[in-house]
Each structure stands twice: as C-alpha cells, then as structure tokens.
Amino acid sequence: MRFRTPPRRLRTLVALTGALALSLAGCAKGGAAGSSSNSVTYWLWDANQLPAYEACAKDFEKQNPGLNVKITQMGWDDYWTKLTASFIAGTEPDVFTDHIVKFGQFADLKVLQPLDELPLTKGIKDADYQPGLAANWVGQDGHRYGAPKDWDTVALFYNKKMADQAGIDAETLNSLDWNPEDGGRFEKTIAHLTIDRNGKRGDEPGFDKNNVKVYGLANNGGGDADGQTQWSNFAASAGWTYTNAKRWGDRYHYDDKTFQSVMKWYFGLAKKGYMVPFADWNSQSNQANTQVAAGQAATAFDGAWMISSYDGFKGIDIGTALTPTGPTGKRATMMNGLADSITKNAPNKKGAEKWVAYLASAECQQTVGGYGVVFPATPGGTDAAVAAYKKKGIDVTAFTRPVDDTKTFTTFSYPITDYAADILALMKPAMQDIFGNNAPVSGLDETNSQINSLLSQ
Structure with missing residues (x-):
C-alpha cells in the first residue's frame, strides 16, 4: 500500500525533532561548549582514533599560535543524537566527523558550510585522495560539504x-x-x-x-x-x-x-x-x-x-x-569514506576553516596513518597506515587490494540519496x-x- 507523505522539508524536520525530544533538555543557545575566538571545537565518535587526532591537534596548534582545538569524543548513538540536537539548539561544534548516510539529510537542512566557498578549503581536489572519496561529498547543488578523512572496505x-x-x-x-x-x-x-x-x-x-x-x-x-x-x-x-x-x-x-x-x-x-x-x-x-x-x-x-x-x-x-x-x-x-564538515553556524568559522584544511592535508593524514587504526584518505596516509599495521604484524592486504585491483574487484559506496x-x-x-x-x-x-x-x- 502506498502512503501519502508531507512536504519534504517538513517531513525531515519532524523526523529530527522527534528523534531529539529527550536530548534537547538543558541545551542553550550560544555555540558549542568551550567555543571561543581562540578555540576550535571538534567532535568525533571513534575512541580508537582519538589519540591520532590529538596528535594532529598538537601539531596544528604549534603552527597556529593562539588557536587551540578542543576535541569531544562520544559513542556512535550519542554522537548523532547530540549533534543533531546541537543544530536545533544552536550549540553545534565548529567541525565534526561526518558520515555519508547522514550527509543528505544535513545538506537538505542547510546546516553544513560549503567548503568550496572558503579560501583554505576550496582547493580540495578529487585526485589528491583515494578514488571516489572526495566526489561523494559534493551535494546536488554542486557544493562540497566534506573534506575526505579516511576510508574502509x-x-x-x-x-x-x-x-x-x-x-x-x-x-x-x-x-x-x-x-x-x-x-x-x-x-x-x-x-x-x-x-x-x-x-x-x-x-x-x-x-x-x-x-x-x-x-x-x-x-x-x-x-x-x-x-x-x-x-x-x-x-x-x-x-x-x-x-x-x-x-x-x-x-x-x-x-x-x-x-x-x-x-x-x-x-x-x-x-x-x-x-x-x-x-x-x-x-x-x-x-x-x-x-x-x-x-x-x-x-x-x-x-x-x-x-x-x-x-x-x-x-x-x-x-x-x-x-x-x-x-x-x-x-x-x-568502500566507505568519512569526512570532516564545518557547521554552517560555526562559532569560530575562520578557525574551523584552518583546522579542516589541516585535517585534509598530507601532514595530518600521514600522522593519523602512523597510528595504524584506520586508512587515511590520501595515498600517502594509506601507505603510512599499511606500514604501521605491518609493524604490528598485521597483514591488511584483504582491505587494500580492492582499491588497487580494479580488474577483479568492484568497489561501491553507501547509497547516497535524500x-x-x-x-x-x-x-x-x-x-x-x-x-x-x-x-x-x-x-x-x-x-x-x-x-x-x-x-x-
């Protein structure tokens, strides 16, 4: 039986509001906790990756005196509930780790900052990353909303x-x-x-x-x-x-x-x-x-x-x-790939721009790869991860071969739709x-x- 549906934007907002009914208690306007002109707030969900990004933040702060990165890590379920609640309450972080299954909904609600409109991130090129990763983060309006972060098979x-x-x-x-x-x-x-x-x-x-x-x-x-x-x-x-x-x-x-x-x-x-x-x-x-x-x-x-x-x-x-x-x-x-996104109303937009540009850089990607936890999006970052896994005695060929062997492998993305x-x-x-x-x-x-x-x- 086919069913009637309310208008698109209303339906999306109703779905979000219903999911957030319990999480909004206690939220207040004014940006993410701890945000200021000399700090960038950054959210991620994977505890295993936290040390690698703390290392990137340390290097970033050395290169940007007076600007610090405040990282918040939380579990998968809490992460998305609190993130979406923050968009409604006006307490969103400057930057967050984005997942392709959430991308369409966030883009539709216009809560993401187009990266191609910012000087430091507008130069992100597909060719700088593993095949397909950067292209996935271009919306139906032609704007880019995510800087490639890592990938998995x-x-x-x-x-x-x-x-x-x-x-x-x-x-x-x-x-x-x-x-x-x-x-x-x-x-x-x-x-x-x-x-x-x-x-x-x-x-x-x-x-x-x-x-x-x-x-x-x-x-x-x-x-x-x-x-x-x-x-x-x-x-x-x-x-x-x-x-x-x-x-x-x-x-x-x-x-x-x-x-x-x-x-x-x-x-x-x-x-x-x-x-x-x-x-x-x-x-x-x-x-x-x-x-x-x-x-x-x-x-x-x-x-x-x-x-x-x-x-x-x-x-x-x-x-x-x-x-x-x-x-x-x-x-x-x-072959899934995560990205870093800047929120449309980021309390520190300029700082967020600098941080995302650094996260997408070969420097940070190779730092993350060296921890041997994930495969960063750049080829150099991937090579660093493979070397780190090898040092641990872990063979990761079953995961990396699909990317290199297009004759015998088909790789595909999550379905990207509204x-x-x-x-x-x-x-x-x-x-x-x-x-x-x-x-x-x-x-x-x-x-x-x-x-x-x-x-x-």
Missing part, C-alpha cells in the same frame, strides 16, 4: 585454528566463489566450518542445525538499508546496485529479483544452521566480532575499522581473506523480519514502493 575475518582444524588453508579462503543457487564454494566452506554439539560438521550426515556449537559465519544483524558488513558484497558481486545512479539516485532497487534472490540465499544460511541466527544477535552486546571472540563463530565479514579489535582477541589468532567472487566474475566490497533516515526506518524492520521471522523476500516490493514514493515527492 570489508573483508572476511577468520579464526586460523578453526580453519586449520577443518583443513581449510588461507589460499582456499582467498579463492572462494559463490552464487545464489547453491552458494558455491563459499557456502561449502562455511558449512564445513560449522560444528554441532555432537561434533558433526555442517556438510556431514547427521548434522543437527538446531543444536550448533560453532557457526561457520557470524552476523551483524539484518543489514538495514545498506548491508555493509552483511550482504552488500554478495549483492554487488551479483551485479545489483542500490539505486539508479551512483550518487543522488531517485529510485531504489530493493524490488529487484536478483537482489531478492541474494537475500533469500544469504539469510537462508541461518536457516541451514551455518550462520549465527538473528535470535543470537544483539546490536550492542553480541555483534559479529563478539561472536568470533567467544568462539561462537569461525568467520565474520567486517570492516577495516575493526582490524585492531580482531587482532586484540586474547588466545585467538585471526586471519583475513578477500570477499568471494560472485556471479559477475568479480569480487565486491563497499531521506536516509526515512529509508532506514522502513528497511530496518523489513530486513529484520526476513532474517528473524523468515518473512518472504517478496515483501521488499512493498517497502521499495514506499521508499520510491518518498523520493518522488
């Missing part, structure tokens, strides 16, 4: 001991293929890594799918609207795309039969007992990395931002492998219904129709 983490015990070596894991009909060598491998409580593997006679001790594959939930660390690499390597355009599309393709066949196969892995079921997943306490750390699962698709977390598991030797080759003959992975929050609100329960309740994938036809009616307003 997705690969398969695996427990080396469990793989060895199953007779599966690294070469095998790096040469897997898959298809939505029988799952190919990927499904066979995941089945073999699965063990029930009687010691039977998933590909052996007598395997009990209802009493599994170790699952072949962990899960990160239903994947919502993007499936970044769940099904995105499968859908893309089957030739599917989220929308009708690389950026700012106005038609989604969740009703596509190829996509639905991939979803039926992917979530079917849980029904067969090879993947951790939805009932065992929790968005906060039992994500894929936790499942692997606890020995509940042998493998997990996860992002580059999780490399240090998996490497830190006590008593577990972790390896990484490439995403499997799909029906198109290519491997695929989402109404990201509304689309999430529709897709999250739809995908959870398919995963958790075995709802038919054909139900996505209805959801897709609702989404496209939003975009047609």
